[in-house]
Amino acid sequence: MDDIFILYNQNKTNEQQICNRLKKIDKNLQTKLNTEDEDRIQFLDLPIHRNKHNMTINIYRKPTETNTTIHYLSNHPSEHKMAAYRYHINRLNTLPINKEGKEKEWDNKGRMAVNNGFPKDSIKKLRKKLEQKSIGTNDRKQKKQKWTPFTYFSPLVRNVTNIFRDTDINIAYRSTNTIFKQLAKKPDRPDNPSGIYSIRYRIVPHTRSMWDNPVEIYK
Secondary structure, three states: OOOOOOOOOOOOOOHHHHHHHHHOOOOOOOOOOOOOEOOEEEEOOEEEEEOOOOEEEOOOOOOOOOOOOOOOOOOOOHHHHOHHHHHHHHHHHHOOEOHHHHHHHHHHHHHHHHHOOOOOOHHHHHHHHHHHHHHHHHHOOOOOOEEEEEEEOOHHHHHHHHHHOOOOEEEEEEEOOOHHHHHOOOOOOOOOOOOOOEEEOOOOOOOOOHHHOOOEEEO
């Protein structure tokens, strides 16, 4: 168990008393305190700001975040490409973020989509779709869903999966170019079953073609 968020009255107790109380629960229980700084504290991926009457939260991003998702032109099903944006939109609709914070987050999501090759209106359409789906879900009873997976080798696979469009079977897609499959390849040498390869490369001057010095792979 970790990541516990505690609100307490400073006139009645303090963080050290709370920590001592937790240690009495079990002698092996270890606690590390992170207290607020200037009425602010970072909890999970949410910066929380406390003021006199309430608390406000926002979305936190690490300084090293690159806002990179699966590119729009990559050979992946659209469901995979939009998965990251569905997560961000659902999180934004669920968290009690103020209006100003939500508008800032929407602008960030729009720039993220454009930087990854998506059409400008793709996020707006997805947002509207998820909002309508949320309303519809609340109006009807949840049914147990049936799923079947298909390997997505190209957009042509939808010619097959479209057959199930009017049935109660949902389609899930799995990619062929996964890291697991790359690492799970059987090596040519039987004495190396790990599938791990070492790659040696050399820098090619920009005045020459990269194809003049192809990457050499050594097992």
